[in-house]
Amino acid sequence: MIEFHNIVKEFHHKGKKMTALHNVSLKIDKGDIYGVIGYSGAGKSTLLRMVNALETPTTGKVIVGGKELGTISNQELSQVKKNISMIFQHFNLLESKTVFDNVALPLVLNKVDKATIHKRVKELLEFVGLADKENSYPSQLSGGQKQRIGIARALVTNPEILLCDEATSALDPKTTVSILKLLKRINQEFNITILIVTHEMEVIREICNKVAVMEKGNVIEAGDVLAVFGNPQRETTKEFVKTVIHDEIPSSVVQELQAEKRNRRVYQLKFFGKTASEPLLTKLTKEFDVDMNIVFANVTELQGTTLGIFTVAFFGEDSVLDHLYHYVTERNISIKEVIV
Numbered sequence: 001m002i003e004f005h006n007i008v009k010e011f012h013h014k015g016k017k018m019t020a021l022h023n024v025s026l027k028i029d030k031g032d033i034y035g036v037i038g039y040s041g042a043g044k045s046t047l048l049r050m051v052n053a054l055e056t057p058t059t060g061k062v063i064v065g066g067k068e069l070g071t072i073s074n075q076e077l078s079q080v081k082k083n084i085s086m087i088f089q090h091f092n093l094l095e096s097k098t099v100f101d102n103v104a105l106p107l108v109l110n111k112v113d114k115a116t117i118h119k120r121v122k123e124l125l126e127f128v129g130l131a132d133k134e135n136s137y138p139s140q141l142s143g144g145q146k147q148r149i150g151i152a153r154a155l156v157t158n159p160e161i162l163l164c165d166e167a168t169s170a171l172d173p174k175t176t177v178s179i180l181k182l183l184k185r186i187n188q189e190f191n192i193t194i195l196i197v198t199h200e201m202e203v204i205r206e207i208c209n210k211v212a213v214m215e216k217g218n219v220i221e222a223g224d225v226l227a228v229f230g231n232p233q234r235e236t237t238k239e240f241v242k243t244v245i246h247d248e249i250p251s252s253v254v255q256e257l258q259a260e261k262r263n264r265r266v267y268q269l270k271f272f273g274k275t276a277s278e279p280l281l282t283k284l285t286k287e288f289d290v291d292m293n294i295v296f297a298n299v300t301e302l303q304g305t306t307l308g309i310f311t312v313a314f315f316g317e318d319s320v321l322d323h324l325y326h327y328v329t330e331r332n333i334s335i336k337e338v339i340v
Protein backbone atom coordinates (compact mmCIF):
# COMPACT_ATOMS: atom_id res chain seq x y z
CA MET A 1 0.00 0.00 0.00
CA ILE A 2 2.82 2.39 0.96
CA GLU A 3 6.46 1.69 0.16
CA PHE A 4 9.53 3.71 0.95
CA HIS A 5 12.59 2.63 -1.01
CA ASN A 6 16.02 3.93 0.05
CA ILE A 7 14.73 7.35 0.99
CA VAL A 8 17.30 10.06 1.58
CA LYS A 9 16.13 13.53 2.54
CA GLU A 10 18.48 16.47 2.79
CA PHE A 11 17.53 19.94 3.93
CA HIS A 12 19.62 22.98 3.15
CA HIS A 13 19.48 25.80 5.62
CA LYS A 14 21.70 28.91 5.63
CA GLY A 15 24.23 27.19 3.38
CA LYS A 16 24.40 24.10 5.60
CA LYS A 17 23.21 20.65 4.63
CA MET A 18 21.42 18.42 7.11
CA THR A 19 20.32 14.89 6.32
CA ALA A 20 16.96 14.15 7.93
CA LEU A 21 16.57 10.66 6.44
CA HIS A 22 19.36 8.25 5.56
CA ASN A 23 18.38 5.46 3.21
CA VAL A 24 15.04 4.57 4.81
CA SER A 25 13.09 1.61 3.43
CA LEU A 26 9.73 0.44 4.82
CA LYS A 27 6.67 -1.36 3.52
CA ILE A 28 3.19 -0.75 4.90
CA ASP A 29 0.54 -3.26 3.84
CA LYS A 30 -3.14 -2.59 3.31
CA GLY A 31 -4.98 -2.82 6.63
CA ASP A 32 -1.88 -2.22 8.75
CA ILE A 33 -1.81 0.15 11.68
CA TYR A 34 1.85 0.93 11.28
CA GLY A 35 3.55 2.94 14.02
CA VAL A 36 6.77 4.86 13.55
CA ILE A 37 8.33 5.74 16.88
CA GLY A 38 11.37 7.83 17.67
CA TYR A 39 12.62 10.74 19.71
CA SER A 40 12.21 14.31 18.55
CA GLY A 41 14.18 15.02 15.37
CA ALA A 42 14.43 11.35 14.35
CA GLY A 43 12.81 12.12 11.00
CA LYS A 44 9.34 10.66 11.60
CA SER A 45 7.26 13.59 10.36
CA THR A 46 9.48 14.08 7.33
CA LEU A 47 8.88 10.45 6.37
CA LEU A 48 5.13 10.63 7.02
CA ARG A 49 4.74 13.81 4.96
CA MET A 50 6.24 12.05 1.94
CA VAL A 51 3.16 9.83 1.66
CA ASN A 52 0.97 12.76 0.62
CA ALA A 53 3.81 14.55 -1.16
CA LEU A 54 4.11 17.35 1.41
CA GLU A 55 7.82 16.46 1.28
CA THR A 56 9.71 14.94 -1.61
CA PRO A 57 12.73 12.67 -1.21
CA THR A 58 16.15 13.91 -2.30
CA THR A 59 16.74 10.38 -3.60
CA GLY A 60 14.68 7.19 -3.34
CA LYS A 61 11.16 6.19 -4.22
CA VAL A 62 7.81 6.61 -2.48
CA ILE A 63 5.14 4.29 -3.86
CA VAL A 64 1.51 4.72 -2.76
CA GLY A 65 -1.17 2.35 -4.05
CA GLY A 66 1.23 1.12 -6.73
CA LYS A 67 2.06 4.62 -8.02
CA GLU A 68 5.55 6.07 -7.70
CA LEU A 69 4.88 9.63 -6.56
CA GLY A 70 7.87 11.30 -8.19
CA THR A 71 7.04 9.99 -11.65
CA ILE A 72 3.28 10.47 -12.07
CA SER A 73 1.44 13.44 -13.58
CA ASN A 74 -0.03 16.16 -11.37
CA GLN A 75 -3.48 14.85 -12.19
CA GLU A 76 -2.57 11.33 -11.07
CA LEU A 77 -0.90 12.74 -7.97
CA SER A 78 -4.06 14.57 -6.94
CA GLN A 79 -5.98 11.34 -7.50
CA VAL A 80 -3.57 9.53 -5.12
CA LYS A 81 -3.82 12.37 -2.60
CA LYS A 82 -7.64 12.17 -2.60
CA ASN A 83 -7.27 8.76 -1.03
CA ILE A 84 -5.15 10.06 1.83
CA SER A 85 -6.19 12.07 4.88
CA MET A 86 -4.21 13.36 7.80
CA ILE A 87 -4.78 14.23 11.44
CA PHE A 88 -2.49 16.41 13.52
CA GLN A 89 -1.23 16.93 17.06
CA HIS A 90 -2.90 20.34 17.33
CA PHE A 91 -5.99 19.31 15.35
CA ASN A 92 -5.73 22.18 12.80
CA LEU A 93 -9.43 23.08 12.97
CA LEU A 94 -10.67 26.43 11.69
CA GLU A 95 -11.67 28.39 14.78
CA SER A 96 -14.10 30.65 12.91
CA LYS A 97 -16.11 27.75 11.52
CA THR A 98 -18.59 25.50 13.28
CA VAL A 99 -17.92 21.82 13.83
CA PHE A 100 -20.28 21.01 10.94
CA ASP A 101 -18.44 23.38 8.58
CA ASN A 102 -15.02 22.10 9.66
CA VAL A 103 -15.99 18.53 8.87
CA ALA A 104 -17.71 19.58 5.62
CA LEU A 105 -14.73 21.59 4.36
CA PRO A 106 -12.96 18.89 2.27
CA LEU A 107 -16.25 18.11 0.51
CA VAL A 108 -17.00 21.80 -0.08
CA LEU A 109 -13.54 22.18 -1.64
CA ASN A 110 -14.28 19.14 -3.83
CA LYS A 111 -17.54 20.87 -4.92
CA VAL A 112 -19.76 18.06 -3.63
CA ASP A 113 -23.49 18.88 -3.60
CA LYS A 114 -25.08 20.19 -0.42
CA ALA A 115 -27.43 17.27 0.24
CA THR A 116 -24.55 14.74 0.04
CA ILE A 117 -22.40 16.92 2.30
CA HIS A 118 -25.21 17.17 4.84
CA LYS A 119 -25.73 13.41 4.94
CA ARG A 120 -22.04 12.55 5.08
CA VAL A 121 -21.15 15.09 7.79
CA LYS A 122 -24.05 13.92 9.97
CA GLU A 123 -22.92 10.29 9.53
CA LEU A 124 -19.36 11.11 10.52
CA LEU A 125 -20.35 13.23 13.53
CA GLU A 126 -22.50 10.32 14.66
CA PHE A 127 -19.59 7.93 14.15
CA VAL A 128 -17.19 9.97 16.28
CA GLY A 129 -19.87 10.44 18.98
CA LEU A 130 -20.32 14.20 18.60
CA ALA A 131 -23.62 14.52 16.73
CA ASP A 132 -24.81 17.05 19.32
CA LYS A 133 -21.87 19.43 18.67
CA GLU A 134 -22.46 20.31 15.04
CA ASN A 135 -23.20 23.96 15.81
CA SER A 136 -20.41 24.41 18.35
CA TYR A 137 -17.12 26.15 17.59
CA PRO A 138 -13.73 24.47 18.19
CA SER A 139 -13.03 26.79 21.16
CA GLN A 140 -16.02 25.24 22.92
CA LEU A 141 -14.60 21.72 22.69
CA SER A 142 -12.11 19.72 24.77
CA GLY A 143 -8.87 18.43 23.22
CA GLY A 144 -10.31 14.95 22.78
CA GLN A 145 -13.45 16.33 21.14
CA LYS A 146 -11.33 18.48 18.81
CA GLN A 147 -9.39 15.42 17.72
CA ARG A 148 -12.65 13.54 17.09
CA ILE A 149 -13.69 16.40 14.82
CA GLY A 150 -10.27 16.23 13.13
CA ILE A 151 -10.89 12.53 12.58
CA ALA A 152 -14.42 13.11 11.22
CA ARG A 153 -13.01 15.70 8.81
CA ALA A 154 -10.31 13.25 7.73
CA LEU A 155 -12.85 10.49 7.05
CA VAL A 156 -15.42 12.60 5.25
CA THR A 157 -13.75 11.98 1.87
CA ASN A 158 -13.66 8.18 2.34
CA PRO A 159 -9.86 7.85 2.27
CA GLU A 160 -7.99 4.54 2.08
CA ILE A 161 -5.03 5.86 4.06
CA LEU A 162 -5.01 7.89 7.27
CA LEU A 163 -1.80 9.61 8.35
CA CYS A 164 -1.55 10.53 12.02
CA ASP A 165 1.15 12.97 13.09
CA GLU A 166 1.46 12.74 16.90
CA ALA A 167 -2.34 12.63 17.00
CA THR A 168 -2.56 11.98 20.73
CA SER A 169 0.50 13.86 22.01
CA ALA A 170 -1.54 16.84 23.21
CA LEU A 171 -4.08 14.70 25.07
CA ASP A 172 -4.25 13.32 28.59
CA PRO A 173 -3.81 9.53 29.03
CA LYS A 174 -7.53 8.71 29.31
CA THR A 175 -8.46 10.77 26.26
CA THR A 176 -5.50 9.24 24.41
CA VAL A 177 -6.93 5.75 24.99
CA SER A 178 -10.37 6.79 23.71
CA ILE A 179 -8.88 8.33 20.55
CA LEU A 180 -6.73 5.24 19.97
CA LYS A 181 -9.83 3.04 20.30
CA LEU A 182 -11.55 5.21 17.72
CA LEU A 183 -8.59 4.83 15.33
CA LYS A 184 -8.72 1.06 15.78
CA ARG A 185 -12.45 1.06 14.93
CA ILE A 186 -11.73 3.11 11.82
CA ASN A 187 -9.11 0.58 10.76
CA GLN A 188 -11.41 -2.38 11.39
CA GLU A 189 -14.76 -1.03 10.17
CA PHE A 190 -13.56 0.89 7.11
CA ASN A 191 -10.39 -1.10 6.37
CA ILE A 192 -8.37 2.11 6.37
CA THR A 193 -4.59 1.71 6.48
CA ILE A 194 -3.16 3.87 9.24
CA LEU A 195 0.37 5.23 9.44
CA ILE A 196 1.00 6.87 12.78
CA VAL A 197 4.11 8.67 13.98
CA THR A 198 4.59 9.10 17.69
CA HIS A 199 7.07 9.31 20.51
CA GLU A 200 4.66 7.46 22.83
CA MET A 201 5.14 3.71 23.17
CA GLU A 202 1.62 3.51 24.58
CA VAL A 203 0.27 4.31 21.10
CA ILE A 204 2.22 1.45 19.57
CA ARG A 205 1.17 -0.95 22.30
CA GLU A 206 -2.52 -0.05 22.12
CA ILE A 207 -3.20 -0.21 18.40
CA CYS A 208 -0.29 -0.93 16.08
CA ASN A 209 0.37 -4.30 14.48
CA LYS A 210 3.70 -3.17 13.01
CA VAL A 211 6.34 -0.78 14.29
CA ALA A 212 9.47 0.91 13.00
CA VAL A 213 11.88 2.53 15.43
CA MET A 214 13.69 5.58 14.08
CA GLU A 215 16.87 7.16 15.34
CA LYS A 216 18.72 10.07 13.72
CA GLY A 217 17.14 9.56 10.33
CA ASN A 218 17.54 5.78 10.27
CA VAL A 219 15.10 2.96 10.83
CA ILE A 220 16.96 0.89 13.41
CA GLU A 221 14.37 -1.87 13.97
CA ALA A 222 11.11 -2.75 12.29
CA GLY A 223 8.62 -5.58 12.26
CA ASP A 224 5.65 -7.06 14.09
CA VAL A 225 5.01 -5.23 17.35
CA LEU A 226 5.17 -8.48 19.30
CA ALA A 227 8.55 -9.40 17.83
CA VAL A 228 10.09 -5.95 18.34
CA PHE A 229 8.67 -5.50 21.85
CA GLY A 230 9.43 -9.03 22.92
CA ASN A 231 13.04 -8.96 21.85
CA PRO A 232 14.31 -5.41 21.36
CA GLN A 233 17.84 -5.31 19.97
CA ARG A 234 18.93 -1.68 19.98
CA GLU A 235 19.37 0.61 22.98
CA THR A 236 16.78 3.15 21.79
CA THR A 237 14.21 0.40 21.23
CA LYS A 238 14.91 -0.97 24.71
CA GLU A 239 14.39 2.50 26.19
CA PHE A 240 11.00 2.81 24.48
CA VAL A 241 9.96 -0.69 25.52
CA LYS A 242 10.89 0.11 29.13
CA THR A 243 8.35 2.93 29.17
CA VAL A 244 5.51 0.38 28.93
CA ILE A 245 7.06 -2.88 30.11
CA HIS A 246 8.98 -2.52 33.34
CA ASP A 247 11.52 -5.23 33.95
CA GLU A 248 13.81 -3.64 36.51
CA ILE A 249 13.68 -5.26 39.92
CA PRO A 250 12.60 -2.77 42.61
CA SER A 251 15.41 -1.93 45.06
CA SER A 252 13.47 -3.30 48.06
CA VAL A 253 13.32 -6.69 46.33
CA VAL A 254 17.04 -6.51 45.51
CA GLN A 255 17.78 -5.90 49.21
CA GLU A 256 15.67 -8.90 50.24
CA LEU A 257 17.46 -11.10 47.74
CA GLN A 258 20.87 -9.92 48.88
CA ALA A 259 19.96 -10.78 52.48
CA GLU A 260 19.00 -14.35 51.44
CA LYS A 261 21.55 -16.90 52.67
CA ARG A 262 20.59 -19.86 50.45
CA ASN A 263 22.44 -20.48 47.17
CA ARG A 264 20.36 -18.88 44.46
CA ARG A 265 20.25 -17.73 40.87
CA VAL A 266 17.95 -15.02 39.55
CA TYR A 267 16.66 -15.59 36.04
CA GLN A 268 14.47 -13.39 33.91
CA LEU A 269 12.10 -15.35 31.70
CA LYS A 270 9.91 -14.01 28.91
CA PHE A 271 6.68 -15.68 27.91
CA PHE A 272 4.26 -15.03 25.12
CA GLY A 273 0.68 -16.11 25.77
CA LYS A 274 -1.43 -15.93 28.89
CA THR A 275 -0.97 -19.32 30.41
CA ALA A 276 2.50 -20.23 29.17
CA SER A 277 4.28 -19.15 32.34
CA GLU A 278 2.52 -21.17 35.01
CA PRO A 279 3.01 -24.73 33.75
CA LEU A 280 6.68 -24.06 33.00
CA LEU A 281 7.51 -22.58 36.39
CA THR A 282 5.67 -25.38 38.22
CA LYS A 283 7.40 -27.95 36.04
CA LEU A 284 10.82 -26.46 36.77
CA THR A 285 10.38 -26.64 40.52
CA LYS A 286 9.20 -30.27 40.31
CA GLU A 287 11.68 -31.48 37.71
CA PHE A 288 14.71 -29.92 39.36
CA ASP A 289 13.48 -30.10 42.95
CA VAL A 290 14.30 -26.46 43.60
CA ASP A 291 12.47 -23.74 45.47
CA MET A 292 11.38 -20.72 43.54
CA ASN A 293 10.25 -17.21 44.30
CA ILE A 294 8.79 -14.91 41.64
CA VAL A 295 10.45 -11.67 42.69
CA PHE A 296 9.00 -9.45 40.00
CA ALA A 297 6.50 -9.91 37.20
CA ASN A 298 5.06 -7.73 34.52
CA VAL A 299 2.43 -8.88 32.07
CA THR A 300 1.33 -6.64 29.26
CA GLU A 301 -1.26 -7.18 26.55
CA LEU A 302 -0.03 -6.90 22.99
CA GLN A 303 -1.80 -7.69 19.77
CA GLY A 304 -4.38 -9.91 21.48
CA THR A 305 -1.77 -11.95 23.32
CA THR A 306 0.27 -11.29 26.41
CA LEU A 307 3.94 -10.74 26.97
CA GLY A 308 4.99 -11.71 30.46
CA ILE A 309 8.36 -10.92 31.96
CA PHE A 310 9.01 -12.88 35.14
CA THR A 311 12.05 -12.41 37.32
CA VAL A 312 12.40 -15.56 39.37
CA ALA A 313 14.84 -16.55 42.12
CA PHE A 314 15.60 -20.28 42.11
CA PHE A 315 17.24 -21.82 45.15
CA GLY A 316 19.47 -24.88 44.76
CA GLU A 317 22.92 -26.23 43.88
CA ASP A 318 24.81 -24.43 41.11
CA SER A 319 24.94 -27.55 38.94
CA VAL A 320 21.18 -28.01 39.20
CA LEU A 321 20.56 -24.35 38.37
CA ASP A 322 22.85 -24.68 35.33
CA HIS A 323 20.78 -27.61 34.13
CA LEU A 324 17.59 -25.70 34.71
CA TYR A 325 18.93 -22.85 32.57
CA HIS A 326 19.76 -25.21 29.70
CA TYR A 327 16.41 -26.95 30.01
CA VAL A 328 14.64 -23.64 29.46
CA THR A 329 16.84 -22.45 26.57
CA GLU A 330 16.30 -25.78 24.81
CA ARG A 331 12.59 -25.06 24.87
CA ASN A 332 13.18 -21.82 23.00
CA ILE A 333 12.04 -19.67 25.89
CA SER A 334 13.97 -16.50 26.51
CA ILE A 335 15.92 -16.72 29.78
CA LYS A 336 18.77 -14.61 31.08
CA GLU A 337 20.56 -14.41 34.38
CA VAL A 338 20.12 -11.23 36.38
CA ILE A 339 22.97 -10.39 38.68
CA VAL A 340 21.65 -9.24 42.03
Ligand SMILES: Nc1ncnc2c1ncn2[C@@H]1O[C@H](COP(=O)(O)OP(=O)(O)OP(=O)(O)O)[C@@H](O)[C@H]1O
Pocket residue numbers: 011012013018019020038039040041042043044045046047199
Ligand atom coordinates in the same frame (compact mmCIF):
# COMPACT_ATOMS: atom_id res chain seq x y z
N1 LIG B 1 11.88 22.17 6.35
C1 LIG B 1 12.97 21.86 7.04
N2 LIG B 1 14.12 22.54 6.88
C2 LIG B 1 15.24 22.21 7.54
N3 LIG B 1 15.32 21.18 8.41
C3 LIG B 1 14.21 20.44 8.62
C4 LIG B 1 12.98 20.74 7.94
N4 LIG B 1 12.04 19.84 8.35
C5 LIG B 1 12.67 19.03 9.23
N5 LIG B 1 13.95 19.39 9.39
C6 LIG B 1 14.93 18.72 10.26
O1 LIG B 1 14.91 17.34 9.97
C7 LIG B 1 15.08 16.57 11.16
C8 LIG B 1 13.91 15.61 11.28
O2 LIG B 1 12.74 16.36 11.57
P1 LIG B 1 11.32 15.68 11.76
O3 LIG B 1 10.34 16.76 12.07
O4 LIG B 1 11.03 14.78 10.63
O5 LIG B 1 11.59 14.80 13.06
P2 LIG B 1 10.53 14.12 14.02
O6 LIG B 1 11.09 12.78 14.36
O7 LIG B 1 9.19 14.14 13.41
O8 LIG B 1 10.61 15.03 15.30
P3 LIG B 1 9.42 15.79 16.08
O9 LIG B 1 8.68 14.72 16.79
O10 LIG B 1 10.15 16.72 16.98
O11 LIG B 1 8.63 16.48 15.02
C9 LIG B 1 15.17 17.58 12.29
O12 LIG B 1 16.52 17.77 12.62
C10 LIG B 1 14.56 18.83 11.73
O13 LIG B 1 15.12 19.98 12.31
